[in-house]
Amino acid sequence: AQSVTQPDIHITVSEGASLELRCNYSYGATPYLFWYVQSPGQGLQLLLKYFSGDTLVQGIKGFEAEFKRSQSSFNLRKPSVHWSDAAEYFCAGDTGGGNKLTFGTGTQLKVEL
């Protein structure tokens, strides 16, 4: 079955430190992959997406993600975290065409000042 896995439920980092949130996917073919961020009581904001081509994807707010086919991963990174980055982060996958988006369980990011 198609699935997206986020192994880390909670992550705490200090402000200014680097961040990496893990995401693994299980699809028959290369999926379309997304990272979203959600603040409490809010909808989802798209950080970045990978469809094909360059495996290093740049997104908004200084985030980037790298697609690694050999590891079935699409990890999200940020070189220096800001306190305002504290939120829930979701990785999601789609087989293509916008027919169904499958979400990971999410990673709650806390930022220590």
Place this chain on the structure above:
Amino acid sequence: GAVVSQHPSWVICKSGTSVKIECRSLDFQATTMFWYRQFPKQSLMLMATSNEGSKATYEQGVEKDKFLINHASLTLSTLTVTSAHPEDSSFYICSASKRQTFKMGGYTFGSGTRLTVV
């Protein structure tokens, strides 16, 4: 960019009543709209997918008579929670996509509706 408006942002209703949530794509015509439910501290669970002018496709375990979805136009989908009960209290989020421009736009999400049934 693409914008999806979801209304209301929160609603409180009495047990046994029905409540309607609207999802509008403001600046594009959505070929497909999706409804998700999210419990506190949990991920989004897809409830149903709707294409304009056709019946919604419900995910396994979702009661289609409880959660009525209408997608009457390319810019509007509604979710009606019928005979609501406290266990229906949740955060409901819609999203929309346009097949022709999916590789540019992807999915666009509404801001969500907090439903509380008392």
